[in-house]
Amino acid sequence: MQSQSATVVAPAGPPQPPPGHPARHARRLVGWLAAAWVGPLLAYAAGLAGLLPLVLLGLTAGLLRGGRSLLDRLVLAGALLAGATCAAGLLFSAWPWGLHPVPVAGTALTVLLGIAAATGRRPRLPRPVAADLLPVGAASLAAVAMAWPYLRAGDLAGRLAYAMTGEDNSRHLATVEGIRAVGGYLFTDPQAAARIAPEPMVWYPQGFHLTAALLDTFLRSSTAPAGPADALDHYLGWSVGAWGLLVLAVTWAARRLAGPQLDPPRALALTGAVTAACLGSELARFVVYGYPGESLGLAATVLLVAVTCRPVARTGTQVAVVGGLCVTVGFAYLMFLPVVAALAAAWLVRDRRRLRRRPRLLAVVALVAAVLTPLPAVAGLLRTDQVDNVATGGGVFPRYDAFLALAALVGAGLVVGRRLPVWRRYAGALAAAGVFAAGFLLYFRALGTDPRYYYGKTLHLLLAVLLVGAGALALLLPPPGRTVPGTRAGGGAGRRAEGRRAGARWAVAVAVVLACVGAAGLPRGTGLFAQPFGDRVTTWAAAWWSGSLARPGPAALTVRALARPPAAPGTVTVVVSDRRREGYLVTLFVSTLQGTAGASGPAVYRLPLAEPARSAAVVAAVPGPIRFLAADAAAARVVEDLLAARPELRARVSVERLP
Numbered sequence: 001m002q003s004q005s006a007t008v009v010a011p012a013g014p015p016q017p018p019p020g021h022p023a024r025h026a027r028r029l030v031g032w033l034a035a036a037w038v039g040p041l042l043a044y045a046a047g048l049a050g051l052l053p054l055v056l057l058g059l060t061a062g063l064l065r066g067g068r069s070l071l072d073r074l075v076l077a078g079a080l081l082a083g084a085t086c087a088a089g090l091l092f093s094a095w096p097w098g099l100h101p102v103p104v105a106g107t108a109l110t111v112l113l114g115i116a117a118a119t120g121r122r123p124r125l126p127r128p129v130a131a132d133l134l135p136v137g138a139a140s141l142a143a144v145a146m147a148w149p150y151l152r153a154g155d156l157a158g159r160l161a162y163a164m165t166g167e168d169n170s171r172h173l174a175t176v177e178g179i180r181a182v183g184g185y186l187f188t189d190p191q192a193a194a195r196i197a198p199e200p201m202v203w204y205p206q207g208f209h210l211t212a213a214l215l216d217t218f219l220r221s222s223t224a225p226a227g228p229a230d231a232l233d234h235y236l237g238w239s240v241g242a243w244g245l246l247v248l249a250v251t252w253a254a255r256r257l258a259g260p261q262l263d264p265p266r267a268l269a270l271t272g273a274v275t276a277a278c279l280g281s282e283l284a285r286f287v288v289y290g291y292p293g294e295s296l297g298l299a300a301t302v303l304l305v306a307v308t309c310r311p312v313a314r315t316g317t318q319v320a321v322v323g324g325l326c327v328t329v330g331f332a333y334l335m336f337l338p339v340v341a342a343l344a345a346a347w348l349v350r351d352r353r354r355l356r357r358r359p360r361l362l363a364v365v366a367l368v369a370a371v372l373t374p375l376p377a378v379a380g381l382l383r384t385d386q387v388d389n390v391a392t393g394g395g396v397f398p399r400y401d402a403f404l405a406l407a408a409l410v411g412a413g414l415v416v417g418r419r420l421p422v423w424r425r426y427a428g429a430l431a432a433a434g435v436f437a438a439g440f441l442l443y444f445r446a447l448g449t450d451p452r453y454y455y456g457k458t459l460h461l462l463l464a465v466l467l468v469g470a471g472a473l474a475l476l477l478p479p480p481g482r483t484v485p486g487t488r489a490g491g492g493a494g495r496r497a498e499g500r501r502a503g504a505r506w507a508v509a510v511a512v513v514l515a516c517v518g519a520a521g522l523p524r525g526t527g528l529f530a531q532p533f534g535d536r537v538t539t540w541a542a543a544w545w546s547g548s549l550a551r552p553g554p555a556a557l558t559v560r561a562l563a564r565p566p567a568a569p570g571t572v573t574v575v576v577s578d579r580r581r582e583g584y585l586v587t588l589f590v591s592t593l594q595g596t597a598g599a600s601g602p603a604v605y606r607l608p609l610a611e612p613a614r615s616a617a618v619v620a621a622v623p624g625p626i627r628f629l630a631a632d633a634a635a636a637r638v639v640e641d642l643l644a645a646r647p648e649l650r651a652r653v654s655v656e657r658l659p
Contacts, residue, residue, distance in 0.1 A: 029117060036109035040102045049101040049221040056105065057081060059112050062123025066312035070125055071132035075252055076312065076321050079303050082211065082296070083324025086331035087372050089185050089210040098183020099217045134267055135251040138275040143244030145279060146287040149544060150236055156229045160555035160589065162544075163236060166289030170588045172209065173235040174597035175201045179213040181225060181595075187379055195599045203383045205376045207331030208293040212238035228562055228593035242295035243287050247278045249299035250467050253306035257422055258471025265502075265509035266474055272513030274467050280520025281402070281463060281529040282456070284541040288549060294457065297333025300325045301340060302464050308347040309425040315358050322347065323365035330373035335457055337377060342432040350425070390443075393453025402528040403459070406466045413472025426469055433458075433465040554585050560658045561590045561629050571625040572596075574603050574618050576655075578634040580610040586631075611638045619649055628655040 043049050061070075061077035088104075097103040116122070144151075153159045163169045178186050178197035186193035186202045193202050216234050217223055226234065251274050255262060258270060278284070286295045304325040312318040322344060329340045348355065355362050410430070417423035437458035444451045521527020525542025533543050543549050557575065567573045575590060577583040584604065591600035603626070607617040615638055619626060630636035639655040 029113070032113055033110065036113055037102075037106040040105035040109070043105075044102050044221055047221045049105070049217075050219040052101060052105040053215060053218055056108050056112070058125070059109070059123050062125050063112060063115055063119075063121050064314075064317050065121075066314040066317040067126065069132050070128040071135065071252065072256075073126055075248075075303070076307075076317060079300065079307075079321050079328070080324040082207075082300065083327035085211050085214065086207045086327050087368070089206075089214075089331075090188070092210075092214075093182075093184025093188035098223065099180065099214050100223055101218045101221065104214065105218075131264065131267055134271045135248055135255065138251050138271050139244045139248035142247040142275055142279055143240050146243060146284060146541070146544070147236075147240040149547065149550070150240070156232070157552070157555045157559045159232065159236065160558055161550040161552040163232065163290070164551045164554050164558070164585060164589060165544075165549045166291075167585060167588055169235070169239070169290035170592040170597065171198055171201050172239070172290055172292055173232065174198060174592045175204065175206060175209040176213050176216070176235055176238070177225070177231055177592075177595060178598070179206065179210050180217060180223065183223075185210060187376075187383075193598060196595055197598050198601050198605075199598065200384065203376075203380045205293060205297075205331055205334050205380070207328060207333075207376075208238075208242060208296040210331075211296070212242075212292070225595065232593065239290060239292040239295075240287055242292040242299070243283075246283070246286070246295045246299040246302070246464075247275060249302045250274055250278060250464055253302050253468045254471045256306045256310055257426055257468060258474050259310065259422065261471070261474035261477075263505075265505040266477075268506075269509040269512040270471055270474070272509075273516040274470055276513070276516040276520040276522060277406075277467055277470075279541050280522055280527045280539050282398075282540060283460065283463065284539070284544065288540055288544045294333050294460065297329050297336055298460060298464055300328040300332060301336045301343075301461065302468055304329070304340060304343050305426070305429045305465060305468055308343050309429060310422045311347070311351060311354075315354055316361055319355070319358060319362055319365050323369040326369045326373045331376055334374075334377040334380070335454065336461055337374070339429075339432050339436050339461060340373075343429055346425075346428055346432075390452075390454050395450040396452060396456040396459075397450070397531075398456065398459050399529055399531060403462070403466070405528060406463070406470075410466055410469040410472055413469070413475045416475040417472055423472060423475075426472070430465050430469060433462045437462045551585070553579075554582050554589075557582065557586050557631055557658070558589050558593075561586060562593060564629060564656070564658070566594065567627045568625065571627050572600050572603050572622050573627050573629060574600075574615075575629045575631065575658075576611060576615055576635045576639055577631040578611055578638065579631075582631070583611070583614060583635075584609050611635065612642065615639055615642055619646075619653060625652045626654070628653065630655055630657050633657070 040049070040052055043052055057074065057077055060081055061073040064073060064077055064080070067073040067076055088108075092099055092104065095103070149162045150159050153162065174197045175186065178193050178201075181196055182189050182192045185206055186197055187206075190202050212235070216238065219234070220226070225231075251271050254270055254274050255267060258266075262270065285291070304322065307318065307321055307325070312321065326340055326344055329336050414423055414427055418427075437455070440455045440458045441451055444455060517523065519528055521530050521539045521542060525538030525546075527539055530537050530539050530542075533548065538546075557577065561573070561575050573587070573590060573594070573596070575583050575586040577586065584607070587600065588597075588604050591597045591604065602621040603618045607621060608614045615628065619642070628639045630639060636655055636657050639653075643649055643653060643655070
């Protein structure tokens with residue numbers, strides 16, 4: 001591993017003040033302050049504002065202290081920026097510029113400049129090492145693999161066919177576009193959000209959505225609304241990107257906990273095994289059904305496990321990162337907050353002596369985190385029926401044998417490493433995740449029902465924590481780096497023996513990766529996590545890649561509906577089909593892509609899914625003008641029969657046949 005002292009100086013940042021020259025130092029600060037605002041202004045004018053988030057990430061990483069490698073520093077900086085972005089979203093929602101790249105980047109650079117001036121630090125980054133490529137490459141490969149159905153789709157209809165597999169994609173897309181339009185969190189301006197986003201999403205945790213909307217605004221160098229196809233493509237990119245960050249977080253956390261037990265071959269084996277498990281398990285469902293908020297929240301929780309079990313050497317960095325991760329989980333996916341609270345509390349107790357070195361910083365971060373972390377949860381509980389939703393959704397029937405196998409493997413490593421503080425801490429984190437899942441299971445048993453949708457979310461957390469602990473298996477092997485007995489490192493025979501031994505270790509590592517790929521079911525879909533999909537048993541990823549989950553019919557109908565001229569303002573567009581649920585699904589996505597998901601809500605939710613009951617329910621639920629778009633003659637006849645039976649509706653209801 002690269003030592004922390006090996007650093008390179010980044011080209012940007014204010015220099016330390018030379019002694020005896022306060023005036024010169026002040027002039028330099030003024031110059032850097034001007035650059036902090038002129039730079040974003042020029043980048044925005046040139047259409048290059050998409051580079052500014054990378055600059056902010058690099059400067060933040062350069063000002064932090066802690067982490068042995070460049071990837072370590074970037075991960076810590078990303079964790080801190082994620083929490084800062086969620087918190088700053090409240091400011092963006094209040095000031096008059098919304099998410100405009102120039103004031104956002106200018107303010108962020110000014111804050112970093114102030115930190116550099118106050119601490120006397122110059123941005124410094126550790127030198128990159130080859131080991132950093134493994135987690136980054138694995139996460140990139142996994143993200144491309146899950147994005148492949150979208151990438152191979154030739155047009156909007158092709159991408160919609162996969163996006164419509166999970167109707168949650170429509171709601172998350174509407175929320176992202178709503179935040180871009182409102183200029184901040186939807187719950188800060190519910191009236192402005194009412195037309196664009198569905199009402200339940202106004203009080204839904206919006207950490208992912210605000211982050212995606214902000215990055216999208218930078219990438220476009222524009223705050224103007226996007227067209228339907230462009231908006232969908234960008235959202236899908238951010239959604240898959242969030243899942244890639246989850247894979248990166250899990251692999252990085254697993255390697256961090258393993259620590260010095262990892263030499264390069266073992267690092268390859270561990271990274272490959274964890275990545276294969278992410279692709280082969282239900283975690284792949286996050287992309288299939290559209291759970292980007294859970295991807296971000298779970299990634300932050302996994303990173304919190306890593307930094308509380310093996311803390312960062314610098315106390316200030318550790319405190320700031322833990323606080324940022326807590327805020328991120330609160331704003332991204334609040335369901336994991338009980339486990340996050342347990343992790344943070346255990347860390348505060350264990351490291352209380354060390355934390356006494358920075359009492360002021362600890363007090364400030366603790367106060368901010370304590371106020372902001374539960375804010376979305378409290379707002380949602382006061383405004384919506386989130387507690388009642390816990391018992392809703394379909395039944396969950398997990399593969400407990402896969403969990404048992406993982407738990408047994410990790411448990412074997414924990415037995416060997418029980419004397420090491422990092423693994424004792426990890427055992428506590430694993431116990432917290434296990435108790436959390438068991439509590440939900442007992443709750444549903446007490447209700448006398450099968451475990452429901454949100455029980456599956458607790459298992460996602462448990463699975464991710466188990467994968468982080470996979471590094472404990474390295475404890476079952478001899479320590480790396482031993483010299484072959486009977487040879488001298490300096491002799492030719494010794495070098496050849498060491499070369500053969502190294503080759504054997506790499507061969508074993510590759511074999512382990514291939515074995516895990518097979519066990520995860522990546523080649524054929526018949527792995528540990530395979531489950532029934534209709535008449536076949538396979539994994540989520542295999543079903544996704546095969547195209548069997550795609551919905552080309554509703555996607556084609558959606559494109560036909562989008563080709564029609566927009567309805568008059570205030571008119572709700574409803575697609576009607578004689579196929580059960582098709583009209584509901586197409587109306588949902590059409591309204592989202594036209595930016596009217598909120599206004600169209602009464603015509604979509606809590607209504608029958610089949611005709612003719614659905615059309616009759618729509619006219620009863622929507623008091624204003626309605627435009628029905630009929631998929632075919634049979635669908636048009638449903639609406640015409642309704643109008644014939646109730647001629648008074650003709651004043652506000654029309655029907656058009658789609659070509």
